[in-house]
Amino acid sequence: MTSTTVIDVDRLNLSYGGFHAVKDLSFHVQKGELYALLGTNGAGKTSTLETAEGHRAADSGTVRVFGRSPRDRRAVRSRMGIMLQESGFSPDLTVKESVQLIGTLSRRTDRVERVLDIVDLKSKSDTKVSQLSGGEKRRLDFATAVYGQPELIFLDEPTTGLDIQSRDALWQAVDKLREDGSTIVLTTHYLEEAQQHADRIGLMHKGTLHQEGTVSELTRTLPATIRFSLAAPAPEPLPLLLRSDDRGKFLIETFDLPHDLYTLLGWAHTHGAELRELEAGPTRLDDVFRAISAD
Numbered sequence: 001m002t003s004t005t006v007i008d009v010d011r012l013n014l015s016y017g018g019f020h021a022v023k024d025l026s027f028h029v030q031k032g033e034l035y036a037l038l039g040t041n042g043a044g045k046t047s048t049l050e051t052a053e054g055h056r057a058a059d060s061g062t063v064r065v066f067g068r069s070p071r072d073r074r075a076v077r078s079r080m081g082i083m084l085q086e087s088g089f090s091p092d093l094t095v096k097e098s099v100q101l102i103g104t105l106s107r108r109t110d111r112v113e114r115v116l117d118i119v120d121l122k123s124k125s126d127t128k129v130s131q132l133s134g135g136e137k138r139r140l141d142f143a144t145a146v147y148g149q150p151e152l153i154f155l156d157e158p159t160t161g162l163d164i165q166s167r168d169a170l171w172q173a174v175d176k177l178r179e180d181g182s183t184i185v186l187t188t189h190y191l192e193e194a195q196q197h198a199d200r201i202g203l204m205h206k207g208t209l210h211q212e213g214t215v216s217e218l219t220r221t222l223p224a225t226i227r228f229s230l231a232a233p234a235p236e237p238l239p240l241l242l243r244s245d246d247r248g249k250f251l252i253e254t255f256d257l258p259h260d261l262y263t264l265l266g267w268a269h270t271h272g273a274e275l276r277e278l279e280a281g282p283t284r285l286d287d288v289f290r291a292i293s294a295d
């Protein structure tokens with residue numbers, strides 16, 4: 001652990017009765033990072049985050065947040081903002097009262113108007129929580145992460161149920177929090193969001209950390225793909241390894257996409273082969289994810 005380590009998880013184990021949900025999990029998050037903990041359903045992400053948030057005790061192993069036990073609430077609680085999958089605000093409170101309550105509970109200081117502005121709920125300030133739409137409730141949940149600019153922010157599936165505009169606005173707000181120095185830990189099933197925003201990703205499956213790294217470190221372990229079909233049977237064999245994909249198209253898997261795409265186009269030009277539905281792209285995080293989920 002270094003002086004810039006905000007979260008240090010070392011050989012964490014968690015069980016529910018006889019079920020071993022998190023197995024010898026180790027990872028760390030550095031100051032200013034956006035770390036995405038991704039994984040299959042039931043992989044153990046929420047259980048792990050709950051432990052780092054101080055809501056759950058480890059069965060064995062250690063979890064340190066700002067160098068302290070997260071169970072030491074007085075020392076660490078006011079330094080973290082936690083956006084749960086559901087915050088459970090009282091339905092009878094107004095939006096403004098709910099945000100004021102966040103302030104009281106978090107013991108951080110902020111201006112309620114500023115927070116309402118960031119989560120775009122100013123116009124709903126006097127509306128009761130029970131009357132908010134699903135997306136508006138989610139934006140109110142986000143206020144718990146924004147209020148008082150905490151040093152460490154947990155975002156548990158923050159964009160679920162948000163329309164594209166609200167998603168963009170949330171990510172803009174997250175980018176701003178990061179510019180101002182906050183460290184972010186994210187879980188999401190929207191892999192493209194993690195691919196776009198995370199500095200590092202931990203991929204969990206069945207309670208263990210399968211892979212960890214930057215997006216490019218994770219994706220470079222799998223080949224990029226080129227897919228196409230032919231208008232007529234090929235006049236000459238293509239000098240590249242290819243097979244059929246599950247949609248009956250030709251599939252080339254390559255670790256040198258520009259070179260092999262160039263070869264394919266040259267071959268098609270030389271032999272007058274008409275390529276149809278041509279798609280070429282680098283490996284996406286989805287592909288890495290599918291590869292570990294297949295285990």
Ligand SMILES: Nc1ncnc2c1ncn2[C@@H]1O[C@H](COP(=O)(O)OP(=O)(O)OP(=O)(O)O)[C@@H](O)[C@H]1O
Nearest residue numbers: 016017019021039040041042043044045046047048
């Ligand atoms: N209170 C509980 N009692 C018994 N089993 C539990 C309990 N909470 C979680 N589990 C089990 O522990 C495993 C890990 O659950 P967890 O919620 O941490 O996974 P997750 O990665 O967050 O999943 P998801 O992506 O589906 O939200 C799952 O198999 C789940 O059924």
